[in-house]
Amino acid sequence: MSADGPSESTSRKIIQTEDGLGTEADVELKVISPLLTGANFLEIPLKSIKAKGYLRATPLDKAAGKAAGYYPDYSVWEKALPILIVEAKAPEVDAAVGYREASLYARHLNQNYKSGLNPCRFILSCNGRQLLAGYWDSAPELDLSVDELGVGSDALESLREFCHHRIIAAHAAQSLAAIRPRRFVKP
Numbered sequence: 001m002s003a004d005g006p007s008e009s010t011s012r013k014i015i016q017t018e019d020g021l022g023t024e025a026d027v028e029l030k031v032i033s034p035l036l037t038g039a040n041f042l043e044i045p046l047k048s049i050k051a052k053g054y055l056r057a058t059p060l061d062k063a064a065g066k067a068a069g070y071y072p073d074y075s076v077w078e079k080a081l082p083i084l085i086v087e088a089k090a091p092e093v094d095a096a097v098g099y100r101e102a103s104l105y106a107r108h109l110n111q112n113y114k115s116g117l118n119p120c121r122f123i124l125s126c127n128g129r130q131l132l133a134g135y136w137d138s139a140p141e142l143d144l145s146v147d148e149l150g151v152g153s154d155a156l157e158s159l160r161e162f163c164h165h166r167i168i169a170a171h172a173a174q175s176l177a178a179i180r181p182r183r184f185v186k187p
Contacts, residue, residue, distance in 0.1 A: 021128035024090045028073060031128055031146055032088050036074070040151045043165045044084075050075045072105045078172030081119040082109045084163060085136075089127040098125030099132045099140055106136035119175040122163045133162055 021027055036044045052071045076084035085106045087098035102123035110118040118136065125132045126146065134140040142162060148155035161167070 021091050024073075024088050024093075027090065027126060027128040028088045031126055031131075032074065032086060032124075035126075035131075035149070036076070036086070041149075041156065042160065042163060044076055044168070045165070048076050048078055048165075050077060070101065070105060072102060076122075076168060078169050079176045081172050081175050082106075083119060083168045083172050083175075084122040084124065085109075085120060087123070087125045089125065091128045093127055095125045095127040095130040095132045098127065099123065099134070101125075103136050110136065113179070117175060117178050119172065121171055122168060124163070131159070133159060 021030060035041050036049060037046060051074060072085045073088045074084075074086035075082050076086070085102040087102040089095060089098040102125055106118075106120040106123055109120040113119060121135055123134060123136055129146055131142070131144045131146055131149070132140040133142040133144070142158055144155045144159065149159065150156065
């Protein structure tokens, strides 16, 4: 940092980690929160983001040792539909573990809808160093270094093109249209 303020490279970063990322809570607070809500990032309104406990616990994977049930760290809702699941992990945990958990939870949510309708389409996983983004039923589309997610960077632009608020809102509108009855009949 210069005497005049933050350097250009520091001000372009998504987060400032001078004090470090030691826990999953640090990753949620210092990386995921600004990424989801920031005006230069994904611009998802706070009212659309639900934290742990909003959804009921689900025993997704007994092999993973989740005996008490699993809650995603964040879920993003548009038009009353779950659209995005976000999983945070501590820096020492592989982001792929979170990606797998987010995928399982999205699958669980999509089972509440008719076949072929999958409103919970997008998933993100981040351990503070690596961010994985993709669709609930496939391998990650994006594998990005958190350090590369500065304002104006190619990495951030690819993430914005993948799951910016306007993208997930459009998907929610399409999903809602598929749920609504096409015609009504008088009783």
